[in-house]
Amino acid sequence: MSYKTYSMELAGRTLSIDIGRVAKQANGAALMHYGDTTVLCTATASEKPREGIDFFPLSVEFEEKMYSVGKIPGGFNKREGKASENAVLTARVIDRPMRPLFPKDYRNDCSLNNLVLSVDPECRPELVAMIGSAVATSISDIPFAGPCATTQMGLVDGEFIVNPNQEQWGNGDMRLTVASTREKVIMIEAGANEVPEDKMLDAIYRCHEINQEIIKFIDQIVAEVGKPKHEYTSCAIPEEMFTAIKEIVPPAEMEVAVFSDDKQTREENVRNVTDKLAEAFADKEDWLEILDEAVYQYQKKTVRKMILVDHKRPDGRAIDQIRPLAAEVDLIPRVHGSAMFTRGQTQICTLTTLAPLSESQRIDGLDPNKTSKRYMHHYNFPSYSVGETKPSRGPGRREIGHGALAERALLPVLPDTEKFPYAIRTVSETFESNGSTSQASICASTMSLMAAGVPISKPVAGISCGLVTGDTDDEYLVLTDIQGLEDFFGDMDFKVAGTKDGITAIQMDIKIHGLTRPIVEEAIRRTREARMYILDEVMLPAISAPREKVGKYAPKIIQIQIDPQKIGDVVGQRGKTINTLIEMTGVKIDITDEGCVSVCGEDEAMMQEAVRLIDIIVTDHYEGQILEGEVVSIKEFGAFIEFAPGKEGMVHISKIANERINHVEDVLTLGDRVKVVCLGKDKMGRMSFSIKDVRE
Numbered sequence: 001m002s003y004k005t006y007s008m009e010l011a012g013r014t015l016s017i018d019i020g021r022v023a024k025q026a027n028g029a030a031l032m033h034y035g036d037t038t039v040l041c042t043a044t045a046s047e048k049p050r051e052g053i054d055f056f057p058l059s060v061e062f063e064e065k066m067y068s069v070g071k072i073p074g075g076f077n078k079r080e081g082k083a084s085e086n087a088v089l090t091a092r093v094i095d096r097p098m099r100p101l102f103p104k105d106y107r108n109d110c111s112l113n114n115l116v117l118s119v120d121p122e123c124r125p126e127l128v129a130m131i132g133s134a135v136a137t138s139i140s141d142i143p144f145a146g147p148c149a150t151t152q153m154g155l156v157d158g159e160f161i162v163n164p165n166q167e168q169w170g171n172g173d174m175r176l177t178v179a180s181t182r183e184k185v186i187m188i189e190a191g192a193n194e195v196p197e198d199k200m201l202d203a204i205y206r207c208h209e210i211n212q213e214i215i216k217f218i219d220q221i222v223a224e225v226g227k228p229k230h231e232y233t234s235c236a237i238p239e240e241m242f243t244a245i246k247e248i249v250p251p252a253e254m255e256v257a258v259f260s261d262d263k264q265t266r267e268e269n270v271r272n273v274t275d276k277l278a279e280a281f282a283d284k285e286d287w288l289e290i291l292d293e294a295v296y297q298y299q300k301k302t303v304r305k306m307i308l309v310d311h312k313r314p315d316g317r318a319i320d321q322i323r324p325l326a327a328e329v330d331l332i333p334r335v336h337g338s339a340m341f342t343r344g345q346t347q348i349c350t351l352t353t354l355a356p357l358s359e360s361q362r363i364d365g366l367d368p369n370k371t372s373k374r375y376m377h378h379y380n381f382p383s384y385s386v387g388e389t390k391p392s393r394g395p396g397r398r399e400i401g402h403g404a405l406a407e408r409a410l411l412p413v414l415p416d417t418e419k420f421p422y423a424i425r426t427v428s429e430t431f432e433s434n435g436s437t438s439q440a441s442i443c444a445s446t447m448s449l450m451a452a453g454v455p456i457s458k459p460v461a462g463i464s465c466g467l468v469t470g471d472t473d474d475e476y477l478v479l480t481d482i483q484g485l486e487d488f489f490g491d492m493d494f495k496v497a498g499t500k501d502g503i504t505a506i507q508m509d510i511k512i513h514g515l516t517r518p519i520v521e522e523a524i525r526r527t528r529e530a531r532m533y534i535l536d537e538v539m540l541p542a543i544s545a546p547r548e549k550v551g552k553y554a555p556k557i558i559q560i561q562i563d564p565q566k567i568g569d570v571v572g573q574r575g576k577t578i579n580t581l582i583e584m585t586g587v588k589i590d591i592t593d594e595g596c597v598s599v600c601g602e603d604e605a606m607m608q609e610a611v612r613l614i615d616i617i618v619t620d621h622y623e624g625q626i627l628e629g630e631v632v633s634i635k636e637f638g639a640f641i642e643f644a645p646g647k648e649g650m651v652h653i654s655k656i657a658n659e660r661i662n663h664v665e666d667v668l669t670l671g672d673r674v675k676v677v678c679l680g681k682d683k684m685g686r687m688s689f690s691i692k693d694v695r696e
Helices: 085-101 125-139 166-171 197-225 239-248 251-258 263-280 285-289 291-308 397-413 437-451 484-489 517-542 564-571 573-585 604-618
Strands: 004-010 013-019 028-034 037-049 058-064 108-118 149-156 159-162 174-180 185-195 325-329 337-343 346-356 375-380 422-432 461-469 476-480 492-499 502-510 556-561 588-591 596-601 626-635 638-644 647-652 673-681 687-690
Touching (some): 058 085, 085 174, 085 185, 085 397, 125 149, 174 197, 197 517, 251 263, 263 484, 285 291, 291 461, 325 437, 337 517, 346 437, 375 437, 397 422, 397 437, 397 492, 422 437, 437 492, 437 517, 476 517, 564 573, 564 588, 564 604, 573 588, 573 604, 596 604, 626 647, 647 673
Parallel strands (some): 058 108, 375 422, 647 687
Antiparallel strands (some): 004 013, 037 108, 149 174, 185 502, 325 337, 337 346, 346 422, 461 492, 556 596, 588 596, 673 687
16 A cells, blocks of 8 residues: 655654555545654545534544553543543644634534544644644645644743643643644643743744744645545525615614623614514525524624724723623632622632542543642533523533633642642632633632632733734734623634733634734733733732631641651551541541641541541650550450550550559459550560559
8 A cells, every 4th residue: 555654853853644544535634643652633524514504513533542651441441431621622722723714604514533543752642633633634625724733832941842742741831832824823722830921922933933834844745645625515695685684774773783781682682683684584485594694694794893993892892991890709608718700791600629639630641740630620601691591411612621721720829739738629600601701710710719718829810802803914903801792703712811920821712814923912912901900900809818727618637747668557457547547536538658648627626636646656656655545455464555546555464553463354444545654665576565654
């Protein structure tokens, strides 16, 4: 079998692509190799459009196979199940730069599948899949205005690292992913440890430069093996229908319908417009079938014209004005921390839960450096938040993505486990939604963590900017704090979160073929200004600093360090000693391999008792030390005293009382609690005690 291999040097490693070697029945397929990382990337599309839909049905998959890292999946099934959180997030990052490059009127089902076959820790499979999806689609016959290319940038010890390995990506100060077309940046995703805006911009455009080299490489492949793009059935709204709509509902009337700061009022106005048009088109069945989409397109053109030409926003705000803000804490009783953040008709309530580190999430994935995480942020978006009636089916890809974005934004300010030995979970419940709930959840989560007594280093705020563009690159308008309508009909959703000192997270979604540098710079500047305003005017007045202690209903944790050689003494044979400690005191005890012991409970007296007993167990006892214990066994020659779970010593009959006794039972009974003094060890290596020699 003949196939072609193409290679280029990328960040000091060889990227090679096999075309025509496997998966020949797909519209396009590329077997990608980067180091020893191997990913099969395929693009397929249906021959005909799917009927009855008004969107492009693109699905993107990133399949993590455990054999790729020489592991068998955990659990009973021993087979890969639903996509992991990392797989979902990777699929979203692949989708975001690719989707805008397909024709807007394309309705054929399209699938981009990325199968991870082997993983080299030096070459991240996520990056390989991002490049491979662009290659497979570009060489296919699927209509696509690509190629696009992707580069990742890390920051280690102040130095940029192009396409970092797994360890550098996980432990560095920046995790930046940038996708580009030939001229513009089309997608940005970042997590960072308070990286300044100018440094982030520098990193973004270094990635953009490298992307141009990759695009040239892909162009070479397309020129040699690319297929002609197939014809497709356009689903665009007929121009004659738009002409008829404008005669019945003139542009000025549509402007009045959409010009409102209340979402429900605006939706009611648009329903009335739709009903008016449906009545006028009662004899045009083919037009009635696409009327909703036509009204949507009419709204879109109206809103974009109002913003770009008239500088009027649907709710009457100035271009750089933030909607009315409100914040409060402690609104939910008994939970460990709660806060609510409201921005216009977007309202998020975040609840914080604290738990021992043993309740951290375990991760069974492809990255050997990431086996658990102690901070979890979950985001929920119920249908009532937008006035709809839909059953809850659990979190979808959008919810997982928004949760991960907020988690990424807050990670840099969380205390380490030595300072705060808790697993932390924040859950953001969307009470009301009209644009940028993900950024509202960051603000609410910051306040909720502080209310729970989590000593975060600095508060984090988030905000989103939008964009409306014209016919040229110089014709555009950046909008601060976009609401839902401006998101739907605009060209960009540029989300940035951070502290006063720098950026902690970025996520940029766009619907056009990329952004110029002036637009990116203005969006980053605008989001910084808005973050400072939100922090100073709303969040900090609601709660100025983390509470000094965790709340009444939160578990309390005491940490002590023991000699790792003594861990077995605390655990005991088959866990008997530690289980006895837990039963006696009602606490929870976790021990790390390094000998860090966490005692967790709600009764502080019992926690201190557990610490005292552990200290006794691991202490090398000395002659003259006074202890207290329970008589657990009586023999003819003496009694055995348990002074801590699993720890016993013997009192010889001659050391029980000052006077001579014939039988131990004359003085002691099973269950008696007595004080003893340590005499050292006897000839058999047992602890030897005396009762009669105790001197207080």
